[in-house]
Amino acid sequence: MANVPFDRSALKVGQVILIAGLVTAWVIALSVPLAAIALPLLAAMMLGSALSPATSLPRALYIGVLKPRRLVRPRVQMEDPAPHRFAQLVGGIFLVAASAAAVLGHITVAWSLGWIVIGLAFLNFAFDICVGCIVYAQLVRVGLFPITGRSPVAG
Amino acid sequence: MPAPLLAPLIALVALAAAAGVLRVQRSRQRRLVGIPLPRSLAGTPPDSLPDILYFTGENCTVCEVAQRPALKRLRELIDDIAIREIDVARDRGAARSYRVMTLPTTVVLDPAGRTTVVNAGFAGEAKLREQVLAARAVDPQSAVA
Numbered sequence: 001m002a003n004v005p006f007d008r009s010a011l012k013v014g015q016v017i018l019i020a021g022l023v024t025a026w027v028i029a030l031s032v033p034l035a036a037i038a039l040p041l042l043a044a045m046m047l048g049s050a051l052s053p054a055t056s057l058p059r060a061l062y063i064g065v066l067k068p069r070r071l072v073r074p075r076v077q078m079e080d081p082a083p084h085r086f087a088q089l090v091g092g093i094f095l096v097a098a099s100a101a102a103v104l105g106h107i108t109v110a111w112s113l114g115w116i117v118i119g120l121a122f123l124n125f126a127f128d129i130c131v132g133c134i135v136y137a138q139l140v141r142v143g144l145f146p147i148t149g150r151s152p153v154a155g
Numbered sequence: 156m157p158a159p160l161l162a163p164l165i166a167l168v169a170l171a172a173a174a175g176v177l178r179v180q181r182s183r184q185r186r187l188v189g190i191p192l193p194r195s196l197a198g199t200p201p202d203s204l205p206d207i208l209y210f211t212g213e214n215c216t217v218c219e220v221a222q223r224p225a226l227k228r229l230r231e232l233i234d235d236i237a238i239r240e241i242d243v244a245r246d247r248g249a250a251r252s253y254r255v256m257t258l259p260t261t262v263v264l265d266p267a268g269r270t271t272v273v274n275a276g277f278a279g280e281a282k283l284r285e286q287v288l289a290a291r292a293v294d295p296q297s298a299v300a
Contacts, residue, residue, distance in 0.1 A: 029159050083216040111159040115166030130217050134177070134257045 008075040011084055013066060014049055014058030015125040018042055018091070022118050026111055036102040039114060043095030050089035053081075087124065090135060091117050180256040184273045192268035193252050205239035206287050208262040210250060212243050215258040221277045222259040229280040233287060265293040 025038030049056040066072040098113035123129040192204065209226060211218040226238055243250040243258065253262055253273065261274045263286040271290040274282070 026159055026162065077220060083214045086214060107159055108161055108165065111162030112165040112169070115163045116169055119166055119170050130215075130257075138256065 004081065005076050005078060006081050006084075007062075008077060009067070009072050010056070010059040010062045012075075012125060013062045013072060014045075014056070014088070015121045017058055017061075018046070018121050019118055019125065022114050026114065029107075029111065033107065036099075036107065036110060039095050039102055039110060040099040043092050043099055046088045046092035046095060050085045050092055083130065086135075087120075087131060090131075091121065177256060180254060181275060184254040184256065184275065187253060187262075187270045187273055190270050192264060192270075193249065195248065203237070204264065204266070204268045205237040206233075206264060206290070207236070207238045207283065208249075208253065208264065209238055209240045210243055210253065210255045210258060210260040210262070211240060212258045217277050218259040222261070225278070225280045225283070229283050229287075232280060232284050236287060263287055263290050265290040267293075269293075 021038055021042050025035045028035035045057050049058060053059055062072060067074060094113050094117045098110040098117075101107075101113065102110035120131050123131060192208075207226070207229075209222070211222070230236055230238070241249050243255055253260065253270075257275050259277060261278050261283065262270055263272045263274075263283070265271050271293065272286050274286075278286075
């Protein structure tokens with residue numbers, strides 16, 4: 001995978017929407033259980049972002065509204081966007097599972113998964129902790145990721 | 156009590172459990188100090204032993220954006236440093252030998268190929284330089300406790 005100019009601000013916008021959306025929905029869900037509809041909606045947002053930049057709603061919001069109005073400044077770095085898409089895929093899968101749990105009537109399970117996503121998104125947003133790196137290393141360790149064709153660089 | 160009220164607590168317990176597992180893995184990794192380099196990584200001749208093993212992976216952003224440039228700067232600080240890069244997907248055995256639990260991971264070796272320190276996560280060039288110089292000061296003939 002090649003490093004490309006990657007604007008981290010689009011990522012941060014997505015994390016803010018995710019965290020704020022889930023927390024708000026949870027608070028409302030304490031009295032209005034239908035607020036759990038936020039789970040599949042945010043799952044769709046995350047899976048869309050994982051699929052490609054063209055299907056990323058936070059990115060569209062950032063580029064179309066926030067950046068032109070200078071409400072959010074760009075933070076462009078040369079990096080590979082793949083791990084961020086992987087992290088969004090993991091978050092999306094968690095929220096799909098949460099949605100399924102909600103549909104089946106397991107509300108506590110649904111919101112527990114939602115809060116795990118909040119926690120992981122917060123770690124990434126506030127501390128740039130790469131949970132994706134940890135998950136990736138663990139999955140490779142147990143053999144769930146295939147061997148790649150990348151050649152080592154001699155040092 | 157509304158059902159979702161327990162959710163943050165359950166999530167906290169789950170995340171704390173995951174952090175606990177990583178902590179246990181980390182303490183097992185620390186016990187690698189003094190362990191010699193596996194034969195498969197030793198290479199020939201013996202004087203080609205690396206100073207640093209650098210564990211990385213294809214999808215590791217921090218590896219490319221931060222760790223690789225730090226290792227490049229380290230080469231400018233220590234001319235004769237030998238760094239061996241290991242892709243964890245291509246060499247799972249090596250990753251298991253060093254209990255790699257996150258990427259990047261750098262393992263500093265002494266002149267005899269024994270582990271002196273394992274850095275889980277990004278390690279800057281200043282920290283690595285200090286670790287490599289301390290490792291080189293170790294007498295290759297002595298046993299490491």
